Amino acid sequence: MKLYIAEKPSLARAIAAALPKPQKKHKTHIELGNGDVVSWCIGHILTQANPEDYDAELKKWRLDTLPIIPDQWQLKPIYQTRAQLTALRKLVKQASEIIHAGDPDREGQLLIDEVIDYLKVSQQKKQSMKRLLISDLNLPAVKRALANLKDNRDFMPLSISALARSRADWLYGINLTRAYTIHGQQSGFNSVLSVGRVQTPVLGLVVRREQEIANFVSKPFYQVFAHLITNNNEAFTAKWQPSENCQQYCDEEGRVLVKGLAENVISRITNQPAFVENVVTEDKHQTAPLPFNLSSLQISAAKQFSMNAKLVLDVCQALYEKHKLITYPRSDCRYLPKEQHKQAAGILNMLSSSTLAAKPLTIAQQASQADASLISKAWNNSKVGAHHAIIPTEKSANNINLNPFEKNIYSLIVRQYLIQFYPAYQYQQTKVAIRIAGGLFSANNKVELALGWQKLFPASKKEQHSQQQVNLPKLKKGDELHCQSGELVSKETSPPQSFTDASLLSAMTGISRYVSDPDIRKVLKDTDGLGTEATRANIIELLFKRNFLKRQGKKIIATDIGIALIKALPIAATLPDMTAQWEAKLGEISEKSASYASFMQPLTTTVSEMITAANQQDFSALPKVAFKPKSKRIRKRKTF
Template sequence: MKLYIAEKPSLGRAIADALPKPHKKQKGFIEVGNGDVVSWCIGHILEQVEPDAYDEKYKKWDMQHLPIIPAIWQLKPKPQTRSQLTVLRKLVKQCDVIVHAGDPDREGQLLVDEVIDHLKVSKTKKAKIERLLISDLNLAAVKRALNTLKPNKEFIPLSISALARSRADWLYGINLTRAFTIQGQKSGYQGVLSVGRVQTPILGLVVARDNEIDNFVSKPFYQVLANIKTQDGETFKAKWQPSAACQPYMDDENRVLVKALAENVVARINNKPAVVSDIKTEQKKQFAPLPYNLSALQIDAAKAFSMNAKLVLDICQGLYEKHKLITYPRSDSRFLPKEQLMQAPQIIGMLTQSTLPFSEHAKNADKSVVSKAWNDKKVTAHHAIIPTEKSANNINLNSFEKNIYQLIVRQYLAQFFPAFTYEQTKLSLDISGGVFKVNCKNPLQQGWKVLFKKSSSETFSNRQITSNEQEEQRLPALNKGDILHCQKGELVEKNTQPPQNFTDATLLQAMTGIARYVTDTEIKKILKDTDGLGTEATRAGIIELLFKRGFLQRQGKQIKATLVGKSLIDALPAMATSPDMTAQWEATLNAICEQKSNYQSFMSPLVSVIESMVSQASNLSFSELPKGKPVNGFKKKRFNRKKKLAKTV
């Protein structure tokens, strides 16, 4: 007998539908026609034990007990899913071969692997475990996946990475939350000061941004524009480029701060010849943006529809599991396997028949175009989020579902449109010894950009994602050495602007592109743009958690820190609040997946850091925290009783 273990019941039913009939539904599993059995977990059916399971003394929060470092890690069945674990225990003993059918990511890999380990499956049976990777719950896609089973041992690095992450979150959250809460209580604060390996640096980013805005002092700066006229009467404007001699009068961003200097330039160029000192024109291409991973989709949905990350994730889960309209949504990849090109004609054909607005674009898609999205080397356990072959015509989608589905469709269809091509001209002028420049783009072919233009036929939102590019002025035909005329100089006075408060979109962008906020130059070199804080599956939950704990608040679209959140960050050591350390750990976790690092190289330095930070905690003062019980927050007895904060991230 072959036993398929899915991550959740919906996936189990999809697998069973693709296996021989007749089916016999039992409690917790389905028998199929050839004698095989499909069963499932219900998400994580095992969880980390509480500290007092290792030693009764840990029930009391005492600084002398810290840090708590388990010698042998323990898991326990979740009470609400214990019966399903009993079902799996019986089936595992009866089967000859196990097929691991967890979700196609590191968490899905660990979720089923840890059940297999907990049930003490023999080494012989373990060696034969097969891996089923499903990213599309439609029948045809599941059947294709069943024909391409792989050895489960090939995916063990994913499981090890997820295990390291899980244990790191437990160690960091348990020890530092206890240490800092104890210190906070000494100052009169009666709430829990939860600290997490990921959540605290994110809170730190928001606090730092708030402080930057609060302390910002606007300053005027000055630009000079030259109004140019050709011999044929055509006009355009060129912008002054201050020379090195002007540096003493400029800020770090090369903005002129002294008005008299700019006024002098204006006076010098009025009614003067403007000589073309250099002109370069070249044709350029801009290829379509890649299909979405979850974070990129959440960012665009926040910009277009003001939807928060958790809402987008929930909608995607419904589109995937309930409606079967999209592939696996918790993906961190923006690339597709080349074999997916075989399904492209069917998907595009289905989209042309859609009653939704994108059908016209689907009709114009060129199936012969193969974008850079199809790259087997950049696809790991899962691929980008794309539409499936199933039509949405007979499905009653709500407005949220329509919006997200159409974003995914549009991004997929863009892969079958030619590049946006344009002519870029860079012009330099010499006016009275000063350098003035113009950069112009002249579109030649819109290509994929036609999909992103706001159209009257698009009904899914009035708030479209629009390009930030300003409309470029058109330049006349010019040659090097041409003498033009500067009619007058124009002084433009502006004021420096404070940075913007974080929003759902920009906070997600900060989490996914954390290298921009890392201060350590060596760590910055290690990190790539794709490295980030948290995972595709956890980022939305982490942000929501910070709101639930009363550390963040919303003011319209803006996200700001509360007094408690700010006070916590101000009191903590910089190591805990900056993204440097956590970002490096995230890079190591990714390296474990790629077999470029190992479990011990991640855990050993982490334990050393926790020991050091617990030692430092006894010297911290939380005097700025409000006294008494928090308005929003968790009570300590709840923290002790439930595992709400044990696995802090």
């Protein structure tokens, strides 16, 4: 008997629909017409054991018991899903072959693998296990996946990476939450100081941003523009570019801070001859951006529809599991396998009859103008891991009653897929360098030649304004012009902006921007940043639930408790450097270029050092609150 183990019931039903009939549906599994069985987990049905499961003495939080580092790691059944685990225990004994059908990511890989290990499945069965990778729940896609089973052993590095991350979260969260909570209680803050390897650096980002805003002092800066005229009385404007000798009067962004310097330039250039020093005109093209992964979709939805990350993820799950309109949504990949291009014509044909509205073109109009023969940079097998970018399936949405959120997200995914079948955006860019009284001035111009994929995107007000600007006159090197006058424009430096849903997600995915060490920054540029595609939304929501963050309109700011917590913690716990490096190492484990031990051994040392460092921290700034014992809830709280 073959046993298919899916990650959740919805996936199990999709698999069973593609397998022999007639079928008998039971509470815990589906019996197929040929005697095979499809069963399922219900997400994670096992969890890391609590400290007191290792030793009853560890139930009480005491500094002298830290750090807690298990000699032999233990899992235990989640109470609500014990019946399903019992059913799987019986089924794996009966099975002659097991097919792993977890979601196509490292968490999905571990979720089934850990059940197999916990149930002590024989080594022989483990060696013969197959891996079923499904990212589209529609029948044709499931059948294609069933015909292309892999060897589950090939995916063990993914499982080991997820296991290392799970244990690291436990070690870091359990130990540091206990250490800092105890110190906080000793200073009068009688509540839990939750610390996690991802949540705390995210909170630190927000706290530091608000501190920068509070401490910001606006400074005036000055720009100089030359109003020029050609021999044919064609007028245009060029901007002064301060020389290297002027940098002592500029800030780090090259903005002039001394008004007298700008006024001196104006007096020197007014009513003076000007000479064209160089003209560079280039035809350029910009190819379509890649299809979405989850983070890029969440960022886009936050910008366009003000949807928070958790809402976008929930909507995506509904579009994937309930409506079967999109492929697997918790993807960190923005590329597609070349094999998928064979389904492009069918998807485009389906979308060309869509009744869903969109701007500036309806989905039907977008699809009817697409060219299925085009192959964009998105189709790249070398960039695709266990899962690919989020794209629409071959199923039509015409007869499905989508809510407004679902329509918006589906439309975004469809458009990002359709632009892969549009030509490049083409434009001509001209850059002119002009010398006036020894000073260098520049003028730029951009002329659109072909909209290409950009015709699917409504122009912003800024873009509409730039399109209304007068083009530069025809100029060539050596032309003599006349500077009629100089113009001084005074501006004020602006404080950094508070985080929003979009910018906080962007910060988490592009965390290298917030790392000061250049060596670490270089390493982090190629990593996924803080958290994973599947966890970022929950991490942000967790910080709101714990009253560490709050919203002010679209702004995300830290609460007084969140600010006090970051001030009380050692700086290493609040910076993204360490946890982002962990993500890089976990990625290396999944790619077989690093080992489990090379990650876990240094981690245990780091945790011990941070517990010791807690003795030196000042917790006096924490508010004094009455203690409300919630020991059971505390033990079950996520601390990643």
